[in-house]
Amino acid sequence: PVAEKKFDPESGQVYSEVEVRASGNKHLDWIREFNTPRAVIKPLPNAKGARSLAEVARAKVVTEFSNLTPEHFASIPWTMAEIIWDHVVATRAETFHAWRTLATVYPEAEEFGQRHYRYFIRLKQPSLPLTDYYRGITSPELKWLTCVRLCPQQLLTQDLVSVHTITNLAVLDVSNTGNEYSEVGSSFDERLLLSWTQLAASGQAFQHLRVLMFGWQANLDRWIFKYTHHFPSLCHIIVTDCPHMHQKNRAVWEKTSQTAGWEARHAKRSAKGLRPVIRSEDFHAGSISGCYYESQDLFNQLGHSRRPNLEQQLPILEVWLGTPRPWSHIVDDFPGTYT
Numbered sequence: 001p002v003a004e005k006k007f008d009p010e011s012g013q014v015y016s017e018v019e020v021r022a023s024g025n026k027h028l029d030w031i032r033e034f035n036t037p038r039a040v041i042k043p044l045p046n047a048k049g050a051r052s053l054a055e056v057a058r059a060k061v062v063t064e065f066s067n068l069t070p071e072h073f074a075s076i077p078w079t080m081a082e083i084i085w086d087h088v089v090a091t092r093a094e095t096f097h098a099w100r101t102l103a104t105v106y107p108e109a110e111e112f113g114q115r116h117y118r119y120f121i122r123l124k125q126p127s128l129p130l131t132d133y134y135r136g137i138t139s140p141e142l143k144w145l146t147c148v149r150l151c152p153q154q155l156l157t158q159d160l161v162s163v164h165t166i167t168n169l170a171v172l173d174v175s176n177t178g179n180e181y182s183e184v185g186s187s188f189d190e191r192l193l194l195s196w197t198q199l200a201a202s203g204q205a206f207q208h209l210r211v212l213m214f215g216w217q218a219n220l221d222r223w224i225f226k227y228t229h230h231f232p233s234l235c236h237i238i239v240t241d242c243p244h245m246h247q248k249n250r251a252v253w254e255k256t257s258q259t260a261g262w263e264a265r266h267a268k269r270s271a272k273g274l275r276p277v278i279r280s281e282d283f284h285a286g287s288i289s290g291c292y293y294e295s296q297d298l299f300n301q302l303g304h305s306r307r308p309n310l311e312q313q314l315p316i317l318e319v320w321l322g323t324p325r326p327w328s329h330i331v332d333d334f335p336g337t338y339t
Contacts, residue, residue: 030123031136032066035094058087065098073105081106085117096121096136096317103144103315112144115293118316120284124323130159137319139168144315145208147171147289152188152217154322160187161195164205170316173288175215175324189219197227206231207308210299211291213238215325220245222253225260232306235298236291237262237334238274240327247332262334270333278327286326289318298335 061068061084073081081102088094099119106112126133137146145168152160153176163172174188200206210233214220221244228234239245245253247267257264265273277290293313300311 030096030128030133031100032095032097034092035096035121036092041091041093058084062087062091062093065093065095065101068101070101070104073101076105078106078108078111082111085112094119099315099317100144103317104139104141107143107314109313112315113313115313115316116282118283118289118318120287120318120320122320124320126321130155130321131162131165133319133321134162134165137317138166142168142208142310142314144168144317145170145292147173147292147316147318149173149175149288149318149320149324151175151177151322151324153177155187157187157192160192164196164199167205167207169206169209170292171211171213171288172209173213173215173324173327174217175213175327176217177323177325178216188217190221190223193224193227197230200232201230203306206233207306208233208310210234210295211236211238211288213288213291213327214242214245215240215327217242218244222256225256225262228260228262229304232304233299233302233308233310235302235336236295238270238291238331239333240331245332257334258337261337263337265333265335267332270331274331274333278331284318286328287318288327289316292316302336 065088085098085102088098096119099117103112103117103119121137123133137148139146146166147170148163148166150160150163150173152174163169196206200209209231212228212231212234214237220239220242224237224245228237250264254264274291274294277294278286278288280287280290283289296313299307
């Protein structure tokens with residue numbers, strides 16, 4: 001910025017005035033940013049003549065969506081809101097704000113809770129404090145559920161602990177950036193899980209967490225099974241390439257997992273059952289939200305005394321924070337067997 005010298009006749013002082021423009025690349029309003037900003041399609045003239053009032057109204061809603069709130073849709077039936085969202089998708093004008101607004105108003109399984117309405121956000125280089133993102137993806141009223149992928153190597157311990165503030169968390173994937181077993185920079189360990197466990201046991205957090213995923217975690221060991229029963233909705237644990245929880249040392253941890261109520265599937269069986277879920281062709285490659293749908297039967301059979309009575313399928317949001325390595329190969333999983 002260039003400083004411009006000015007004179008104040010009242011005080012007789014000379015001062016410098018500098019104009020600093022805010023950078024447009026900080027993504028401060030990430031909630032209202034277009035998912036694919038360069039692909040947004042501007043409305044074209046109607047080839048068949050003047051547009052109907054309904055078409056004009058829909059186009060207006062789409063262009064003004066950033067200013068709309070759930071209250072604006074309170075008296076609008078789902079059939080009309082569905083057409084509006086289809087228009088948003090057709091013009092590539094999707095924003096998290098638009099999705100979040102409709103998910104809040106139409107959370108039913110036959111409305112925005114349908115599987116093909118799930119939404120994906122990838123924040124490779126978060127520019128805000130992570131707690132700001134956590135607040136944005138949380139639904140305190142449980143209108144939608146959130147699935148999160150994060151990389152401990154790229155997070156501070158306090159940011160990992162703060163994951164508990166996402167009270168609508170359904171699937172949590174803790175995966176490092178690569179396939180190396182490195183403890184340097186990784187802040188996931190037993191102490192962290194213990195802090196999560198205490199919050200879950202008190203009912204303050206993780207009440208709807210159904211699936212826990214761990215990839216390339218050098219510290220993960222059979223101690224995990226000491227804590228799992230404190231998570232009232234947890235019914236599936238999925239692990240890949242963790243040196244202390246590997247098929248090669250299965251004899252060390254298998255009895256511990258079974259005693260705690262977790263069936264230890266063999267690698268080939270895991271791969272056969274989970275590859276279609278993680279390699280979902282109708283969503284983003286490597287997405288984890290399919291594990292939520294896959295866990296429904298296990299959740300229904302869960303015998304935990306504090307299990308929430310949430311059998312309805314809600315809208316699903318999937319968020320990737322940083323650059324955790326995508327799941328793409330054989331995994332080992334532990335379905336819960338306590339019913």
